Amino acid sequence: MTMDGPTAPIDGSIANDTNDAPSHAGDSLDAMLKDRFGHESFRPMQRDIIADAIAGRDAFVLMPTGGGKSLCYQMPPLVRTGAAVVISPLISLMQDQHSALEANGIHSTVLNSAIDPDEIRSREAAALRGAYDLIYMSPERLFAGAGRWLVDQLDIAMFAIDEAHCISEWGHDFRPDYRMLSQLREHFGGKFQSVPIMALTATATLRVADDIVEQLRLRDPTVYRGDFERKNLFYQVRPKQDTFGQIMDYLREHPGAEGIIYCLSRKRTEQITAKLQDQGVAALPYHAGLTSDVRKRNQHDFVYGGTTVMVATIAFGMGIDKPDVRFVMHADLPRHLEGYYQESGRAGRDGLHADCILFFSAGDRGRIEFFIRQKETEAEQQRAFRQLDQVFDYAYTTGCRCVPLLKYFGQAHAGDCGHCDNCTKPPVMVDVTDEARKFLSAVARTEQRFGIGHVIDVLRGSDTEKVSRWGHHDLSVFNIGADVPAAQWRRIAQTLIALGQLAQSADEYPTVHLTASSRPVLHGEEKVIMAQPRAQPRRGGASRRASAGASSNQTVGAGNLELSVDDQLFEKLRGLRRQLASEKAVPPYVVFSDASLKHMAQTKPVDLDQFIAVKGVGTHKLRQYGPVFTQLIAEHGAGLVGGA
Numbered sequence: 001m002t003m004d005g006p007t008a009p010i011d012g013s014i015a016n017d018t019n020d021a022p023s024h025a026g027d028s029l030d031a032m033l034k035d036r037f038g039h040e041s042f043r044p045m046q047r048d049i050i051a052d053a054i055a056g057r058d059a060f061v062l063m064p065t066g067g068g069k070s071l072c073y074q075m076p077p078l079v080r081t082g083a084a085v086v087i088s089p090l091i092s093l094m095q096d097q098h099s100a101l102e103a104n105g106i107h108s109t110v111l112n113s114a115i116d117p118d119e120i121r122s123r124e125a126a127a128l129r130g131a132y133d134l135i136y137m138s139p140e141r142l143f144a145g146a147g148r149w150l151v152d153q154l155d156i157a158m159f160a161i162d163e164a165h166c167i168s169e170w171g172h173d174f175r176p177d178y179r180m181l182s183q184l185r186e187h188f189g190g191k192f193q194s195v196p197i198m199a200l201t202a203t204a205t206l207r208v209a210d211d212i213v214e215q216l217r218l219r220d221p222t223v224y225r226g227d228f229e230r231k232n233l234f235y236q237v238r239p240k241q242d243t244f245g246q247i248m249d250y251l252r253e254h255p256g257a258e259g260i261i262y263c264l265s266r267k268r269t270e271q272i273t274a275k276l277q278d279q280g281v282a283a284l285p286y287h288a289g290l291t292s293d294v295r296k297r298n299q300h301d302f303v304y305g306g307t308t309v310m311v312a313t314i315a316f317g318m319g320i321d322k323p324d325v326r327f328v329m330h331a332d333l334p335r336h337l338e339g340y341y342q343e344s345g346r347a348g349r350d351g352l353h354a355d356c357i358l359f360f361s362a363g364d365r366g367r368i369e370f371f372i373r374q375k376e377t378e379a380e381q382q383r384a385f386r387q388l389d390q391v392f393d394y395a396y397t398t399g400c401r402c403v404p405l406l407k408y409f410g411q412a413h414a415g416d417c418g419h420c421d422n423c424t425k426p427p428v429m430v431d432v433t434d435e436a437r438k439f440l441s442a443v444a445r446t447e448q449r450f451g452i453g454h455v456i457d458v459l460r461g462s463d464t465e466k467v468s469r470w471g472h473h474d475l476s477v478f479n480i481g482a483d484v485p486a487a488q489w490r491r492i493a494q495t496l497i498a499l500g501q502l503a504q505s506a507d508e509y510p511t512v513h514l515t516a517s518s519r520p521v522l523h524g525e526e527k528v529i530m531a532q533p534r535a536q537p538r539r540g541g542a543s544r545r546a547s548a549g550a551s552s553n554q555t556v557g558a559g560n561l562e563l564s565v566d567d568q569l570f571e572k573l574r575g576l577r578r579q580l581a582s583e584k585a586v587p588p589y590v591v592f593s594d595a596s597l598k599h600m601a602q603t604k605p606v607d608l609d610q611f612i613a614v615k616g617v618g619t620h621k622l623r624q625y626g627p628v629f630t631q632l633i634a635e636h637g638a639g640l641v642g643g644a
Ligand code: ADP
Pocket: 039, 040, 041, 042, 043, 046, 063, 064, 065, 066, 067, 068, 069, 070, 071, 321, 323, 349, 350, 351, 593
């Protein structure tokens, strides 16, 4: 199998190719999509993948987070006889998917070790009666006595292996219990010759992808490789200055927005959480230093809507399907771009606009280098350094951010994505050669023994205790740069570090020193060009008012600019959703996604005929929720008329 190049679609040929495939693979799949799942149209590749499974063919699905992988295995069992057996590594994910399916009136069940044996027995009995279209299982259950016995007895439509990269030792998330799945075809091979296996993942290098196909013994699978560009995510890099102030500004400008802030250390996670809580933000921490009970509780709170901001180390996020994460911020530099892509990619699964903000300081490099030096082998260190360089390429590029980001996944991007800071507002480039020379001279004159802050004090002629202690008043570089603000000096220093023309030690109090590349700059042989940061939004009332105006123009999906969302109604709808979700003890998105509520707040359906046209409303949700939501919308309309 090869993984590069687009995969040939298999359109239209299904019905002719096999006896097994129903002849209605076209129109009726569309009708079923709206009726059972409430969606208007398939996302790219979904239809072909589903048709493959219905036709009994194996498939390997490599699609980014939010691409809509779940539907690919949730739909075929509604057409094929028998249930889909879905293998998933995380209990919380199984449960959330189960709730979401129930909300659409699709019957499924979950079998794992967290469920008590009596309950398991009754679910197994129901499964044998054919009560479920989907059965979620942990991998070890599939081969243990009772689980295996069950699968032997069942009518099975297909096997779906979610997070399939967990099977590969070459991957970053190998799980030994997934390894057992390599026996899947052999074990059940006799009875299930015609049962297709679908492997799905959002992350796999070529080597891991090959390994997955091999381990699962997939038979001539169609390989579906999605477009990894996430068009609804807006990528920005901001200077790491007053990071907390910038976070608070963002939260004020996006009231109610839920999101994740990633930090490099537990300590920083705790600090930011405490400061947010002080400001009245419902924030909770998540890191390896908390007990597993606390972690579970905090995660649950976030998914079920009690907490709006999760401040986490990278350990967080794997186990959640939450589609309405509106922002992911990185308060510290990530160690590699793959991680950055996956973490930031937890935003906006629902396809609505979401922000991915990286707070960047070249000064973070020292700390990460310190971690890298702890690695055992030279080869590992080299690799980690290369990966770190790629993060710097991403942060420092003045061109489209999608280019370095997607290059990492072997996807060439032509640039000009239209959804990153550099594309929407190209940076202004300034020549800072003179300042750079002054800075490097000051480093040399102070004997390369001080940090950036002190060098700036010398340049700006500041009268600090340290300056007088070291007699730096007397240097020729003293006070030659008072006209340049300290923040600008800092940016110049960081640019020099990023360009390798200045080095910074990895100590607690990092010092700066010259490198071989400093010379050409000092001697005026090389220019230093720097991107001037964009003006940050102003704080306080003015910006808040401006943004309230902007948010009433929010639109649903990209490129759909005609209708504006009624913000007040949207908030009321959210309130109703929250209430219904807590009555049923399910996450709010299970009732309706943000996308559905926005669409309602735009189109204002007041009867069931209008309500069925709302995104995400299928027959089941129409019956269950149509009456209460249309009533609220009608009352809102009447209130406006009455009040006007
Ligand atoms: P993945 O597993 O690939 O990360 P999900 O299966 O969780 O993605 O789907 C992400 C979101 O997209 C979910 O909220 C889902 O309901 C929604 N979705 C999936 N398919 C469609 C579709 N065809 N139209 C609209 N929304 C969809």
